[in-house]
Amino acid sequence: MKFRPCIDIHNGKVKQIVGGSLRDEGDRAQTNFSSEMGAAFYAEMYRKDGLKGGHIILLNHPDSEYFCETKRQAEEALHAYPGGMQAGGGITADNAAEYLRAGASHVIVTSYVFRDGKFYRENLEKLVRAVGREHIVLDLSCRKKDGVYRVVTDRWQRFAETEVNTETLELLSGYCDEFLIHGVDAEGKRSGMDEELVEMLGRWDGIPVTYAGGISSLEDIEKLQHSGRGKVDFTVGSALDLFGGNIPYETVKKYGSGK
Template sequence: MFIIPAIDLIEGRCVRLREGRLSSEEVYSKEPVAVAELWELKGAKRLHIVDLDGAFEGEPQNLKIVKRIAKSIKIPIQFGGGVRSLKTIREVLDCGVEYVILGTTAISKPEFVKQAVKKFKKRIMVSIDASNLKVRVQGWEKKTRKTAPVLAREMVKLGVRNIIFTDIRRDGTLKGPNISQIKKMLKVVNIPLIISGGISSLEDIRKLKPLEKKGLSGVIIGKALYTGQVDLEKAIGIGKQ
């Protein structure tokens, strides 16, 4: 089970939000390249980067920083935030990113997701972000009627081979992951699932570990790494057990 450190970018700064609200922004570093290098040094095998400016604007705004990060580390990067065209996917991949994450388009343009998967294969991931299992899009600002399990099934049918599930109500709260919702998602998909939202301790990682047998392939950790509540090296050790 991968333990994946997260870097969220706003105007080139490494930040964390609470439940996706811009008003809750906390700046943890003005040097995201150094942060990426630190996570690699501590044993991370993959890095999760979100361009929050891009998520709200509809087009990536921090690709220069992402390119610098990609040049400074050897581990693969999964990147999302405002990726809504094939041209943008190519631009992101050209920055040295290994996996591109689609979010809003999974709801608004499923045909585009199908095209992206056909063209870029396993390098396309879909992020399903939900509150009470109801999907939200456009930087989590817009509510939809679709549930996360239904959207996950639809994405699998389109050929998507990697899904990230984020529980918005837990994201940045350090309240622990919503195990019951994660189990519901694992029941409906037969592809690797990465989860995000609420990780606050090594005990949370231990609770998630048994779900690896049911398809949980990775856990994204953000705020808990920056506050020091989770030691990345120890978390990775639990993930490897």
């Protein structure tokens, strides 16, 4: 189990938001924290501390007036830590290689593959042809509905047909190098992780999986290590003291080696 750091960028600033509150109209989001430091500052910190495999997420839609500044911040972070972090947000087969050239180790893909409540396998296949599965992270952000976890699309507002279970992970692992899975109902709320989801992820033996959502204390991290059988990596956002929370970064970064 490893700690994967994050840099979320919204309206050109490093922020932590309540994930389900993000709206493209008016570039609005419920903000937990907004940093005065640029994205490169955090990337350089993670580089010095030897934390690999974290993610940089561009939260603005490509049509947003803020997108250019958000992208600039992301590129500066990638240049500060070449090969050390992944990049996501508006990734397609047409622009994925651009982020890899900028220094991303992987691209994180969501809406290009899952949107309008549907799974577009042909787009995923196109992306694999463009950059290779070894550079792809699939984001299977999900919420529970009728007793099962389903991928949610369109800013996490619409349920897709795709269930998140071990069978889906097995099927999709042939197209990617890792999974990033947000427990959307817990994301950004510091209310504790989705333990049932983590337990399910821990039962699967496959490519690396990173869980995000709701981790609010060191006790949660210990619980995740147990529930995920030591196989599920994790990220901490709003609860980390770097972003206005209470969990000490200096403590959590010790999980960076996976020990």
